[in-house]
Amino acid sequence: MATLTVGQLSEAELLKVINTELSKAQGSVDSFDVLVGSGDDCAVLTTSDGRYCVSTDVLVQGHHFRTSWSSAEQIGARAAAQNLADIAAMGARPSAVVVGLAMPTTTPLPWLEGFTRGLGLTCAQAGAQVVGGDLSGGQNICVSVCVHGDLGGRDPVLRTGAKPGDVLVHAGKLGHSAAGLELLQRCPDFGTVRQREDMERIFWRMDGHTRISQELLSSAFECLTAFRAPQCPLEYGPLLAQCGAHAMMDVSDSLLRDATRIAKASAVAIDIDDPLETDAFTGDVAALRPLAKFLGDFSLVRKWILSGGEDHGLLATLAAADQPKLKGHPQARPIGRILPADGLEAGTVLVAGQPTNLPLGWDHFGN
Numbered sequence: 001m002a003t004l005t006v007g008q009l010s011e012a013e014l015l016k017v018i019n020t021e022l023s024k025a026q027g028s029v030d031s032f033d034v035l036v037g038s039g040d041d042c043a044v045l046t047t048s049d050g051r052y053c054v055s056t057d058v059l060v061q062g063h064h065f066r067t068s069w070s071s072a073e074q075i076g077a078r079a080a081a082q083n084l085a086d087i088a089a090m091g092a093r094p095s096a097v098v099v100g101l102a103m104p105t106t107t108p109l110p111w112l113e114g115f116t117r118g119l120g121l122t123c124a125q126a127g128a129q130v131v132g133g134d135l136s137g138g139q140n141i142c143v144s145v146c147v148h149g150d151l152g153g154r155d156p157v158l159r160t161g162a163k164p165g166d167v168l169v170h171a172g173k174l175g176h177s178a179a180g181l182e183l184l185q186r187c188p189d190f191g192t193v194r195q196r197e198d199m200e201r202i203f204w205r206m207d208g209h210t211r212i213s214q215e216l217l218s219s220a221f222e223c224l225t226a227f228r229a230p231q232c233p234l235e236y237g238p239l240l241a242q243c244g245a246h247a248m249m250d251v252s253d254s255l256l257r258d259a260t261r262i263a264k265a266s267a268v269a270i271d272i273d274d275p276l277e278t279d280a281f282t283g284d285v286a287a288l289r290p291l292a293k294f295l296g297d298f299s300l301v302r303k304w305i306l307s308g309g310e311d312h313g314l315l316a317t318l319a320a321a322d323q324p325k326l327k328g329h330p331q332a333r334p335i336g337r338i339l340p341a342d343g344l345e346a347g348t349v350l351v352a353g354q355p356t357n358l359p360l361g362w363d364h365f366g367n
């Protein structure tokens with residue numbers, strides 16, 4: 001039997017499909033923030049201290065994802081993850097999400113089910129509930145997510161608070177998503193990969209001479225997964241806030257570009273350690289090196305870490321005296337320091353004390 005497309009169902013029938021997936025995915029969410037959920041003109045929310053963090057992020061087919069590169073579940077998970085990361089970046093806990101979805105009538109119904117499942121499960125894992133949305137037809141798939149967060153009585157951690165003398169800390173992965181993107185751009189066949197072992201024959205087709213090691217398969221699969229559905233360590237947002245973070249944001253465009261944003265907003269300069277010369281980046285370098293070696297260019301590791309985006313780790317600045325509070329939380333590692341702007345333009349970002357000519361990272365309009 002041919003697969004149904006969304007154009008063969010009415011909007012009300014599609015909403016039933018969506019709600020069935022959401023109730024399966026979200027059964028475990030403790031929804032004390034949600035006074036009225038999906039089904040009316042608005043949801044009604046509450047927070048523990050009367051304040052909300054609110055943010056929205058748009059994902060456009062061909063610009064943020066391709067259906068030939070990622071499964072529907074992964075696209076749903078990515079849509080949730082990059083929004084949830086913005087809430088964590090304020091030091092808050094995500095509570096409720098609304099989702100706008102435009103799609104062509106030819107979209108297979110299982111795609112809608114998978115997308116909803118991926119989004120619902122990723123929100124549920126973060127303790128957030130999908131409380132509504134909107135459906136529309138469109139030429140391409142376009143997703144717009146709006147996320148709300150609860151500060152739990154703490155002050156929000158802004159981009160403006162970095163102080164000279166602070167330590168620059170990052171929690172999460174760096175460079176993985178950019179490496180996954182590079183793999184897909186160089187060889188779109190990687191879009192068909194569902195498990196690690198599927199990669200071996202594709203690497204063989206690319207280069208039958210190189211021995212395909214287990215390290216290469218793991219490295220490539222980890223990067224591909226990070227690109228398709230990034231995993232922000234969301235719990236580090238409130239943790240860093242509790243430890244006294246002065247400034248914070250999630251790294252969406254690149255470490256260099258987003259550090260520049262904090263530096264400009266806080267009127268300071270930032271010096272990032274060289275990823276290839278300091279222990280802080282050992283995990284990222286080890287994961288990225290086999291893939292860079294296969295692609296024949298070890299300098300890609302440095303470029304992916306510094307100029308690659310979309311891992312959605314948390315970049316924060318913290319007084320040096322507060323850094324020991326992060327002991328026992330290994331994902332948060334010091335990767336640099338905040339300098340006074342004197343003698344340097346505010347917003348300057350250095351790498352190992354030197355200006356860098358690496359690309360600043362993603363810009364939708366300036367690339």
Ligand SMILES: Nc1ncnc2c1ncn2[C@@H]1O[C@H](COP(=O)(O)OP(=O)(O)OP(=O)(O)O)[C@@H](O)[C@H]1O
Binds near residue numbers: 057250252
């Ligand atoms: N179209 C818009 N209208 C009004 N404000 C906007 C618009 N686009 C972005 N902004 C605001 O500009 C600020 C900077 O945006 P930026 O894209 O750096 O933030 P972000 O949402 O954290 O980015 P990312 O989506 O990459 O995580 C944010 O406060 C954002 O809400």
Ligand SMILES: Cc1ncc(C[n+]2csc(CCOP(=O)(O)O)c2C)c(N)n1
Binds near residue numbers: 062066310
């Ligand atoms: C098909 C495809 N091509 C290129 C990219 C790379 N990309 C798109 S947006 C972005 C930065 C964050 O943007 P935003 O601030 O909008 O979240 C990056 C690195 C991709 N994800 N998918």
Ligand SMILES: [Mg+2]
Binds near residue numbers: 085089249250251252
């Ligand atoms: Mg952000």
